[in-house]
Amino acid sequence: MSHRAGSALYLPAHSFRKAPVTQDLAIILVEPDRDKADLIVESLADAGFARIQVITEASSLKRQITAMNPDIVLIDMANPSRDMLEEMAIASQPMDRAVAVFVDSSDDALTSAAIEAGVSAYVVDGLRPDRVKPVLDAAIARFNLFQRMRTELAETKRALEERKVIDRAKGLIMKAKGIDEDQAYALLRKAAMNQGKRLADVAEALVESAGLLS
């Protein structure tokens, strides 16, 4: 059994899997991307955490979280709706449990590693740092993986963009000089070497200036 399409809240299948349950903390993960959420839940389950709920929709985030009454909320630092969670730290209703951003001054390395990996945790008042640590450790490992994938994707995209610009620059040179593709490429590379610049940068400058003349 899996999640129902369109619902903001779902329990991923593997949270029912028999994992060695050693921790009873109630965890909420705020993550709009379901595949990503599943992977994070999986790694938390492997670490012994079974009480995990996922929120995929950012609207009324605070209300949803209050209703679920978790011990820990995990959220991607790149998620702009994170600022909505900050309000929980100043919740003034007598029945509300105070929540704070998890910044453990006794363990700066852990806090720094979490921010580096791009995950932030909100914990209820009074929860001991040593109980938060295994949750964060599991999350950090996953988030680091996503961070790497994100960088690789950006690099791939950039390489593709650059190849397009180089192709356009080659085309311009071929047309202007009446030469073939290999010769145009050689000319471009020579120009780049002479100017001490990257091939893609020289190509981009050429394409941009050509735009002025057309």
Add this chain to the structure above:
Amino acid sequence: MKGQELQIGFIPLVDAAPLIAASEMGFAEEEGLHLTLSPSPSWSTLRDRLCVGHLDAAHMLAPVPVAGALGLGGVSTPLEALSVLSINGNVIGVSRDIGERMRAMGHDFAFDSARDAGQALIGAITDTLRIGVPFPFSMHAELVYYWLTALGLQAPQNISVQTVPPPMMPDALKAGEIDAFCVGEPWGSSSVEAGVADLLLPCSAIWAFAPEKVLAIRAGWAEENTARAHSLIRALWRAARWLSEPSSLGLATELLSRAPYLNLAPEIVERALLGRFTITARGDVRDAPGFVDFFTGAAGFPWRSQAEWIGRQLATRMGLDRDAAAMSAQATFRSDVYRAALGHVAHDLPSASAKVEGSVAEPLAVGSVGGRLILPRDAFFDGRIFEPTPA
């Protein structure tokens, strides 16, 4: 030539202009600094990156360092303000439904009177007034509370100020989750362009000289990096002076519009800098002179009285000891460091570190280091005057 590297975080907003101009127009290089500007997706993430030391300094909501000093918001690293980056720059908008209702009840959308606009808004609402702001600790929230309670609404019974990230504001308005919003530009103008809001009031109409963004650092950074802190303050002061020249408007707009910064059409970015707004999807235009200011009247000077005003507002609302809050708040605005950095450069540095807020109805000459400071109008819309605690 590469200078000393400084990592600076910002949120893509018009009022990040001094940082962008300092970096792009060579003011930082002149001071031997190389600024690496990186955008953040949220204020909390920007604050955390500053707190753990991934950033040297950050574009920050003026109340954030103050809230930290008051123990609010669950952040343990104390922050300070080295300078005020901008005066005002926020705008209040209403959903189109409520805009229509206000018009039907006779409001003229003159865009200049906080009293008229506020009374019209209150008159158009039958239930609790729900207003979206970008962050719980923000001038947006403080000015909205100040404005509406001065007009007789009770907080928190009749006012619900909710945090909604600006990119999500149009959806929240459309879904009827909020009635109105208070945001920094360009978000007000882009909501008009998206056809979901009418602009009601520039926040400068509530408090004419409200400190909006500050340059935030970790407490202690200025002592450990005195030379760099001073250089950064000077670079930002020169950038602000450049921004204040009318001839810079075109280029400043162009720079801000670019991809690493606002990545938005120049004609939308320009509205805040020009102080000329399109307030409805029908194209009604209103002027708001001095909508945002970076330089006039020692705008960059971090007055301890500004911090105290914020501290007392927060303390009153959160039920904290007001006098204690006033003292902790004051200390976060480093007028001492600012004065030391600019002593030989600026001619209009105030000789005092605190002033009576809200008392200047017309531009007023006051005592300064070089004897040439004219304080611009700083009135609150209701004529209240704020006397700071003597240091």
